[in-house]
Amino acid sequence: MSRPTIARVARAAGVSVASVSRVLNGLPATEEMAERVRRAVEELGYVPDARARSLKVGRTFQLTLAVADVGNPVYVTMMRAVEEVVSAAGYRLVVTTTGPDVVDEVALVRGMARGYADGLVISPLRVDDDLIKSIRECDVPVVVAGNVPARAGVDTVRANSPKGMLLAVEHLLAKGRRRIAFVNGPVDTVPGSARAKGFREAMKANELQAVGEVEAADFTFAAGRAAGKELLGESAYEAGSRGDGPAATARLDAVICANDLLAVGIMHELGARGLAVPAEVAVIGMDDSELAEQSFPPLTSVNLGSAERGRRAAELLLARIEDDSRPPRRIVVQPTLSVRSST
Amino acid sequence: MSRPTIARVARAAGVSVASVSRVLNGLPATEEMAERVRRAVEELGYVPDARARSLKVGRTFQLTLAVADVGNPVYVTMMRAVEEVVSAAGYRLVVTTTGPDVVDEVALVRGMARGYADGLVISPLRVDDDLIKSIRECDVPVVVAGNVPARAGVDTVRANSPKGMLLAVEHLLAKGRRRIAFVNGPVDTVPGSARAKGFREAMKANELQAVGEVEAADFTFAAGRAAGKELLGESAYEAGSRGDGPAATARLDAVICANDLLAVGIMHELGARGLAVPAEVAVIGMDDSELAEQSFPPLTSVNLGSAERGRRAAELLLARIEDDSRPPRRIVVQPTLSVRSST
């Protein structure tokens, strides 16, 4: 026998479907009637169909979180925070992954119109007009965890990358480092461009010149290693000149990385060349993800407030679901520095 | 104006709703009619409602992957593999997280009856009769990535932990290590108990006795560190006796860990005590997750085939959706060893 429907329950209990629905939704009913319904429900193992319910009531009680790369530990921090807020509000959280291309993100946002969920938190890697348009026109509330132009007219909660960069640079200065290199992710991404700008400003404010700057292919560990090779030179530090010549250390004494995965990749390349962290080269990551704490040496990292951003994003989403007419809010979360052993 | 429905499109195109539906689903229609429909769809920005559609056709074209802890990198490996297979088959993958308690898992499986998705891949941490019952009775196909008894009558794909443990022990032996300790996760979990058993067998087969065995509170990095403290002694290696006395190294020369997070935690504790990896103590992890490659030193890890398990699980799920009457299959994926610098 296939899944029982509310009609079968009603028949079994000898009442109407309306009564079953009422009992199940806690509307007033006599105790005797409620008891009969409950017994029938129990007996048949009835579970209401969410599709039918949401078709009727127009809500799914599900929210979606879309991230670009599940392998990036910054998203687990964010995910945990979002999960906590939305589940406390009685929603299920489902996570989907978009991939790095903006067309996938657009497709996802457009797809929300199909009614999969009551709202979306999206953390887009790349933003273009299409994406902004799709977000504006989306039938369900969307909040962006990241930076999109104000004209998008959408709730956002973003990090303060320039401020974060400043924290990083000043921390290195305080540690006596002045020959600072920068490893960024792709500059055609939202975080990539923000961090490039932030780095330039922070260096300028401190009258420093970067001793190296490379752009990794993406925000992954592998790209970090490749960037490290580029930054440190493929062959300059090979066996026989294992970092003990002046050329090895004179060039740079600190590296700031656009995220923790890149930083860990860089540390591996430094290690491969016999350069000690932090003795010879200090390394700073960004995101302060779980990886920062797990890496060795533990990574000093700019905490861009992923957890708080996740929390605030979830709260904005819930508030907008509550009241769609409220003016869009743009929240900026301030960074802090988590100092560990890599500097 | 609220979301357009198929009826509005039909009116705009001057045709019936049935025709709109047919055109949208690629059923035969005259070119003229198709063109009018497409134009109306375009103009109104119509997107079919997935809830209504799936209510009617009884399928959602969504599949769910449920994992216990998004912070565990083994799941990202698995997630990627599952995603690839199901999206190639035209399904959306949504990921939910259950938490460590079996009651949450049971609730999730029961909840599938609400029709959120057409199938479920679940990787349960803890299994009890309730969970097995809920899986057996689940209205949508379920495949378990992990070990459940055959009587559950469900498709499973699991790792071969004992074989993996054997690989680990024999590798250490080949490296001349004989004083092996074991850091497990909770033994009331599926992987915990499998690995405990595997470790015992592997040690016995090689006529070795464990020099230490501790059970971490869970499979996380923090628990790994705590376990390291317990294993190595809170105070025995403090400053002043930094691993240079015989007591420090004589006790153990290798640690096998039940997963990579625990292994990295252990390496941190070893580092804190000045014990060099691998020179003084070799460390082996399990899962061969991205973290193994990222850790420093890179972690030798038993590859329990997470990617392949994910792939096979997804394939089993698709096959069962295709044909629910096929006999349950129980696939075992064989482990390999990824040797890196920690041993």
Added chain:
DNA sequence: GTCTGACTTGTAAACGATTACAAGAACGAT
């Protein structure tokens, strides 16, 4: 010109829930 068959399109009944509305029951006040 009629009939057959193939093909196109429309009408209306599902899918499984919620809920507006109506009807009936119970009860106290007059």
Added chain:
DNA sequence: ATCGTTCTTGTAATCGTTTACAAGTCAGAC
């Protein structure tokens, strides 16, 4: 006894699709 309230329960419409079935159109064969 009658009336009006209030409370409980049932009937049926509805959400937005898909699809079985019916009806209509058209071409070709006789």
